[in-house]
Amino acid sequence: MAAELHVELVAADRSVWSGEATLVIARTTSGDIGVMPGHQPLLGVLESGPVTIRTSEGGTVVAAVHGGFLSFADDKLSLLAEIAELSDEIDTQRAERALERAKAGDDAAAERRAEVRLRAVAVR
Amino acid sequence: MGAQLRVYKRRIKSVTATKKITKAMEMIAASRVVKAQRKVQASTPYATELTRAVTAVATGANDKHALTTEAENPTRAAVLLLTSDRGLAGAFNSNAIKAAEQLIKKLEGEGKAVDIYVVGRRGVAHFNFRERKLADTWTGFTDEPTYADAKRIGEPLIEAIEKDTAEGGVDELHIVYTEFVSMMTQTAVEARLLPLSLDEVAKEAGESDTLRPLYDFEPSAEDVLDALLPRYVESRIYNALLQSSASKHAATRRAMKSATDNAGELITSLTRLANAARQAEITQEISEIVGGTAALADATAGSDK
Numbered sequence A: 001m002a003a004e005l006h007v008e009l010v011a012a013d014r015s016v017w018s019g020e021a022t023l024v025i026a027r028t029t030s031g032d033i034g035v036m037p038g039h040q041p042l043l044g045v046l047e048s049g050p051v052t053i054r055t056s057e058g059g060t061v062v063a064a065v066h067g068g069f070l071s072f073a074d075d076k077l078s079l080l081a082e083i084a085e086l087s088d089e090i091d092t093q094r095a096e097r098a099l100e101r102a103k104a105g106d107d108a109a110a111e112r113r114a115e116v117r118l119r120a121v122a123v124r
Numbered sequence B: 001m002g003a004q005l006r007v008y009k010r011r012i013k014s015v016t017a018t019k020k021i022t023k024a025m026e027m028i029a030a031s032r033v034v035k036a037q038r039k040v041q042a043s044t045p046y047a048t049e050l051t052r053a054v055t056a057v058a059t060g061a062n063d064k065h066a067l068t069t070e071a072e073n074p075t076r077a078a079v080l081l082l083t084s085d086r087g088l089a090g091a092f093n094s095n096a097i098k099a100a101e102q103l104i105k106k107l108e109g110e111g112k113a114v115d116i117y118v119v120g121r122r123g124v125a126h127f128n129f130r131e132r133k134l135a136d137t138w139t140g141f142t143d144e145p146t147y148a149d150a151k152r153i154g155e156p157l158i159e160a161i162e163k164d165t166a167e168g169g170v171d172e173l174h175i176v177y178t179e180f181v182s183m184m185t186q187t188a189v190e191a192r193l194l195p196l197s198l199d200e201v202a203k204e205a206g207e208s209d210t211l212r213p214l215y216d217f218e219p220s221a222e223d224v225l226d227a228l229l230p231r232y233v234e235s236r237i238y239n240a241l242l243q244s245s246a247s248k249h250a251a252t253r254r255a256m257k258s259a260t261d262n263a264g265e266l267i268t269s270l271t272r273l274a275n276a277a278r279q280a281e282i283t284q285e286i287s288e289i290v291g292g293t294a295a296l297a298d299a300t301a302g303s304d305k
Helices: A092-105 A108-123 B003-060 B092-109 B121-129 B147-162 B198-205 B221-304
Strands: A005-011 A014-028 A031-035 A042-046 A049-055 A060-073 A076-086 B076-082 B113-119 B136-138 B172-180 B186-194 B216-218
Touching: A005 A049, A005 A060, A005 B003, A014 A060, A014 A076, A014 B003, A031 A042, A031 A060, A042 B003, A042 B221, A049 A108, A060 A108, A060 B003, A060 B221, A076 A108, A076 B003, A092 A108, B003 B172, B003 B221, B076 B092, B076 B147, B076 B221, B092 B113, B092 B121, B092 B172, B092 B186, B092 B221, B113 B121, B113 B147, B136 B147, B147 B172, B147 B221, B172 B221, B186 B221, B216 B221
Parallel strands: A005 A076, A042 B216, B076 B113, B076 B172, B113 B136
Antiparallel strands: A005 A014, A014 A031, A014 A042, A014 A049, A042 A060, A049 A060, A060 A076, B172 B186
């Protein structure tokens, strides 16, 4: 069995990242899940959270994902998210500002989004 | 300058100004079509992956879900019509409205009450003018729709379909939009979004006869389907919005191109007329001078005698 899986990370309006990976960790509604090559076919609902992809070159790609799905079959993993950002695309200061604003405005969803962004940056 | 000539000159000037404006609008529309098309393409991977996932769950999960099963006798249907905010796009809006009206008539013929949802000021104006009740309307983003707009539109629609029909919910959801076939062809199409007919979805994903893997669902098949279908509807609405906006820009480009061409033709024929008027004026002046000289010569000749 091939020791790598093909990952497609797509947001609603663009394709964010695609490539080969050895391990993908994502957060589903029932907890964190790690997918490695040869995993059984899987369809899961994603929570807002960071997604970690270990690429076959040994690097790590981290993305902040807000709402979406993950589907895995035949060593192909699709991560569908309404909003997805790679950690190096995230503007830390903007996310911090957004977090403060969300806290002040009592917007739980926005607060969570900002937190996830910051966490994705921290993991990097 | 004669009165006639002055009138022609003035008209040429005003038509030239109009031509400049329509030419500019044509260029703007042309660049926007390209941009809109690019957005349609960018949204395609998400749509295909989502469609594949929906097919997988819906065929894999044996239980009946409200959004995939047809009601035994549907009594209410929702129609979502996508038009544009601005006109100057030829028959773009009237075609979409006409298609929606036909669909509404057909649904009413089948004995269903129809809730109308409209996107775009043109469509809203059409129904308001006829004093028809609209369930909900959205305006202000049809030129460059975003996914957030699609989400906003999808929300009340999904809510309506999940509600019981007795409490004002709907059994079916139809969408009418303008499909972008090519730069020259855009057609108004209607499609039923819900309840989902799996054969069609499978055909779209292009894998109707391949064997699908047996999925493990996380947390459970129903939960996945519950979360997946609203996303599917949103993504379909988003795709329709993008296609509609690309079509609108293409239609504007074509309308403005023919307006520019017509203005050019008008200028040519007006210039011809102005030239003729100028010539006539000169001829008249010459004949007046000649006539005057002749009269003068006659008069002098007469005084000699």
